[in-house]
Amino acid sequence: MPTQARDDTAEISPGLQPGPAVSSFADVLAVVQRLQPSSPLMLDAILRCLGYVDRDLETAATASRSARSSVSGSSATMAAGQATPLRRREHDQTSQSASRKPVPSLFAMEGGSSEPPQWLYETVAFHAPEIFRPAYRQKIEPLLDPRRSRAILQMISSRRMRVGPLDIRDITRHAAQQKPLARLPRLPAETLRSGVQLLIDIGPSMEPFSQDTNALVIDVMSIVGAGAEIRYFRACPLRGVLDAETGLTVRYDPPPQGRPVLVATDLGIGGALGGLPRSRPAEWRMFGDTLRRRGSAVTVLVPYPQRRLPTWSPATLRVLGWDRSLSVRAVRHPSRGR
Structure with missing residues (x-):
């Protein structure tokens, strides 16, 4: 017997827990609904761009199935098992080369090859925003009077x-x-x-x-x-x-x-x-x-x-x-x- 569809945020919240300064669940659902990912691999790339990273493969797969079912209005329930919250990727300031590595694949293609597409290896991870601080606390006045x-x-x-x-x-x-x-x-x-x-x-x-x-x-x-x-x-x-x-x-x-x-x-x-x-x-x-x-x-x-x-x-x-x-x-x- 089909169950009644639940709220979007309630459906995806067990699998996706936002870290500090991460995109909200409403943003995640809006992007997923807009792009309509055709595979879990593409959904994984979208979640990474929004700042989410999984701890475990099963947790990520559960979260992806939950997000797709919530967007499409499906009545499917969450997969059994305790979900591990996802965490925000932390920017490693000590290693600049690590940020240039391609984003690895965390999902296997269902009913097809597990080889990720070429564009995924060319994708570069986003850097955490750096706070700009001017060299001087006060603005340096020009030598000439700007009025003349x-x-x-x-x-x-x-x-x-x-x-x-x-x-x-x-x-x-x-x-x-x-x-x-x-x-x-x-x-x-x-x-x-x-x-x-x-x-x-x-x-x-x-x-x-x-x-x-x-x-x-x-x-x-x-x-x-x-x-x-x-x-x-x-x-x-x-x-x-x-x-x-x-x-x-x-x-x-x-x-x-x-x-x-x-x-x-x-x-x-x-x-x-x-x-x-x-x-x-x-x-x-x-x-x-x-x-x-x-x-x-x-x-x-x-x-x-x-x-x-x-x-x-x-x-x-x-x-x-x-x-x-x-x-x-x-x-x-x-x-x-x-």
């Missing part, structure tokens, strides 16, 4: 060219003199069309400011776009820059004629660290003279206050203190202070 950092970088990366509105005075003068215009004269204006070359010092003395240099690269690329040329160096660009593909040190090539150059470095203020000699003033003078002959304006951001900036900086380099006091006014007129 974009305006500052745009001012540094721009170049003054005759791309503004039409120069009506010049056009009128040519017309009065009855001279033809080869091209329409325009007023000078700041523009980013020349692009910018960004040089980032990645020497040991600049490691404390790596978060700010990374943010500087992102901000400059978002402002200038494809015209941003990024190069990395140690101590001074004249000693060589890193090749983007090989990572080897290659000769520094100046930018095209007139392209602005932005350098993020400490100019040797941080000292000689990691066996790397600090940059010398003569190197930076030569660097500034080389770019001045090509018509490139060079701006150097030094991650120290204004009072720490070197007094030997040549006139060919516009040296600015990279801190919260830097403003657009100081970038436009360095001699007028902050």
Whole structure:
């Protein structure tokens, strides 16, 4: 005589007991009903993905038959015998290789081969979630004031060219003199069309400011776009820059004629660290003279206050203190202070 179907959770609870932070029985039944496993082997894989592992083969078989009968509405009762609760798989943090082993088969195919399918050997066990803890308890504030950092970088990366509105005075003068215009004269204006070359010092003395240099690269690329040329160096660009593909040190090539150059470095203020000699003033003078002959304006951001900036900086380099006091006014007129 068929018995009355029981509640789903009551049907499966003798064979499946959740451990800490394991999926609920409602989730198990919902997944099984959705996927409709055709064999105990597939059901075993589903239970493992949800965090259940059996202690005994008979217990697992009993639990699988119970789950299938509950989902399909069958009136079959639980198999005889005391069921051993299943436990949550514990993540072995001491052995990383163990987590890469394929999930073994715990069920035999009924009426067929006991060889599990190939995909089961390629399945990787899930890792227990790891709690992420930041390296610092408090957020590190950026060197530049976020409210004006974009305006500052745009001012540094721009170049003054005759791309503004039409120069009506010049056009009128040519017309009065009855001279033809080869091209329409325009007023000078700041523009980013020349692009910018960004040089980032990645020497040991600049490691404390790596978060700010990374943010500087992102901000400059978002402002200038494809015209941003990024190069990395140690101590001074004249000693060589890193090749983007090989990572080897290659000769520094100046930018095209007139392209602005932005350098993020400490100019040797941080000292000689990691066996790397600090940059010398003569190197930076030569660097500034080389770019001045090509018509490139060079701006150097030094991650120290204004009072720490070197007094030997040549006139060919516009040296600015990279801190919260830097403003657009100081970038436009360095001699007028902050």
